[in-house]
Amino acid sequence: MRHPLATLLLALLATPVLAGAPxxxxxxxxxxxRVAFKMQIREMLRLGQFxxxxxxxRSLIADDPRxxxxxxxxxxxxxxxxxxxxxxxxxxxxMTATFTAWSxxxxxxxxxxxxFAYVESSRAxxxxxxxxxxxxxxEGWDGFHRHMKAAMEWGRKALADGET
Numbered sequence: 001m002r003h004p005l006a007t008l009l010l011a012l013l014a015t016p017v018l019a020g021a022p023x024x025x026x027x028x029x030x031x032x033x034r035v036a037f038k039m040q041i042r043e044m045l046r047l048g049q050f051x052x053x054x055x056x057x058r059s060l061i062a063d064d065p066r067x068x069x070x071x072x073x074x075x076x077x078x079x080x081x082x083x084x085x086x087x088x089x090x091x092x093x094x095m096t097a098t099f100t101a102w103s104x105x106x107x108x109x110x111x112x113x114x115x116f117a118y119v120e121s122s123r124a125x126x127x128x129x130x131x132x133x134x135x136x137x138x139e140g141w142d143g144f145h146r147h148m149k150a151a152m153e154w155g156r157k158a159l160a161d162g163e164t
Contacts, residue, residue: 030069034076041080046089050102050109057111081115083122092126095119113158120151 044053059065060074067073083095099115106112127143128136136144 028069030067030071033067034071037073038076038080041077042090045081045095045098045115048098048101048105050105053102053111054106054109078114078118081111082118086126092119092123108161110158110161113154113161117151117154117158120147120154123147124151 041053041056044056057074057077060072060077065073081095081099083092084090086092088094095115096119099112099119102109102112102115124144124147127147128140
């Protein structure tokens with residue numbers, strides 16, 4: 001049987017990052033609920049509330065709460081760890097520093113490893129660019145493959161440490 005975290009990680013790492021911060025403008029009610037939850041998780045990350053993040057993740061795994069649209073909140077917990085921009089408080093370097101602090105505070109936790117996987121996946125897509133594949137430069141492909149390989153390694157480490 002495939003590990004449930006494995007399926008989620010593979011699906012999320014293969015998805016290119018959408019640029020820009022989330023917004024609640026012109027969203028359906030369930031979308032607003034999802035944006036608010038992700039913002040709450042990002043705020044916990046920003047404040048270094050690792051115990052609360054760990055408790056939240058355990059609760060989401062155990063209880064599998066869902067939004068009114070049927071999507072599991074665990075999906076948005078993980079996607080909230082994805083850098084939403086290249087720089088700034090939710091950028092690559094800031095999120096890497098957050099996940100480093102988290103992994104130092106909670107060395108046996110798989111969650112910061114998931115975060116590192118997201119950072120590397122975002123870096124991969126940034127290196128590749130968003131054009132058609134035929135338009136990607138050799139350097140873009142090199143960066144994409146290098147960072148995606150690192151993302152997959154972090155994903156494997158998270159799976160090795162992960163909870164079922």
